[in-house]
Amino acid sequence: MIGSGSFSLMKPWLGWLSASASLAVLVTLGTAAAAWYWRWRDRRRLLRLKQVGTVSGLFIYPIKSCRGIAVQQAEVAKLGLRNGDLRDRSWLVIKEDGHMVTARQEPLLVLISITNQNGYLILSAPEMKDCHVSVKLPTKNPVRNCRLFGFDVQGRDCGEDVAQWITAYLKSEPYRLVCFEPNMLPRNSKDLMEPFRPTDKIAYSDCSPVMLLSEASLEELNSRLEKKVQVHNFRPSILVTGCGPHEEDTWNDIIIGSVQMKGQMACPRCILTTVDPDTGIIDRKEPLNTLKSYRLCDPSEKNLYKSHPLFGWYFGVDKTGTLKVGDHVYKIMW
Structure with missing residues (x-):
């Protein structure tokens, strides 16, 4: 639609045109505006969204297996969440x-x-x-x-100081810390x-x-x-509230903030959850x-999940962007 303000801006140059030419210009502009409106309305109609939850927590785990960092906002890149220099599971022992x-x-x-x-990670x-x-x-x-x-x-070695620090802390054989750099070749989840x-x-994610x-x-x-566990036992990237138990298993395609993601499979759990x-x-x-008592896969999927219980859902990133705590989670209803 063309507002009155827009029409006022057109007056100076419309004055140079004949009445019929001015009418033709306005009809052309009006047609273009109408076409844009209908295309926008069709896109909205095709992309039906249903709110299914709200983001209650965002976590980045810079060093694989080390403690996560709760953030209020994160960028979702192709390789996972990041916040400034903090990139999810981009450092590895x-x-x-x-x-x-x-x-x-x-x-x-x-x-x-x-x-x-x-510019430093402080361990x-x-x-x-x-x-x-x-x-x-x-x-x-x-x-x-x-x-x-x-x-x-690949991973670039982070140096002797941190290698000696990790080795001394764990009282172990010599360990080193490496960093995945943006120009390095990532692994394929499909492999x-x-x-x-x-x-x-x-x-370096699983x-x-x-x-x-x-x-x-x-x-x-x-x-x-009997003994309660924390969300940190399971190390999610995104924690969601406002839905029923395991409803996340049904979210094939979702939008959060400016991010669009596709659900790929359940997360098969291992002994790490018992730490x-x-x-x-x-x-x-x-x-x-306890998870094995009620969260094993359907027998038809045993070739994929084997005897691992399922808890949480894995997503691939279709559209990168940003999200924050408090954002609504929308399921795309195709």
């Missing part, structure tokens, strides 16, 4: 031979917390002095070949799990750029447990055993 080290092998990794200040752990790691590493630092779940990926698409990429979990699913689990995020003690039993 490795052995000297390049094999990954996670809390499955070293449960105390979950007690390492990370903050970000003036803190019990009875350890803080360690500063530059986000932008010198090009002289070697690029190492790393091994995750049987697949190769790890068949439901993913060729466009779904990851750095197999998906984004994992979403609902508060209701966690509450349902805790209602069955207490407050003590670093691995239980090896709960909550995994």
Whole structure:
């Protein structure tokens, strides 16, 4: 529609035209505006949205298996969430031979917390002095070949200081820290799990750029447990409230903020969920055993999930953008 303000701006040059020419110009502009309106209305009609929840938490885990950072807003990039220099699972602890080290092998990794200040990651752990790691590493630092779940990926070595710090904290064989840089080749989610698409990429995540979990699913689990667990046992990227238990399993395509994502598969849970995020003690039993009592897959999907219980949902990123705590979650109703 053309407003009165727009018409006023046209008066000076419409005055030079004949009455018939002026009418023709206005008809042309009006037709264009009408065409734009109908195209916009058709797009809205085709993209029917249903609100299914609200974002109640956003978490970034810069170093794989270390403590996550709660943020109020995040950019969702192709490889996962980021906030400034903090990129989800873009740093990795490795052995000297390049094999990954996670809390499955070293449960105390979950007690390492990370903050970000003036271009540095600051690592803190019990009875350890803080360690500063530059986000932008010198090009002289070697690029190492790393091994995750049987697949190769690169990482630039973060230096001797942090290598010695991690080794001393864990009282382990020599470990090193590497960083995935934007120019490096990411891993393909589809190589790890068949439901993913060729466009779904990851750095050091297990197999998906984004994992979403609902508060209701966690509450349902805790209602069955003697010792309650936290959301941190499950390390989601996005926590959602305002829906029923495991409703996230049905969200094939969603929009949050300016981000559009596609649900690919359930998150198969492993022994990492039994590591207490407050003590670093691995239980090896709960909550995994309880999840297995009611969250195993349908027999037809056993070739995909095997004996792992399912908790939370993996998403690929269709449209990058930003989201924040408090944003509504919309399911696309095709």
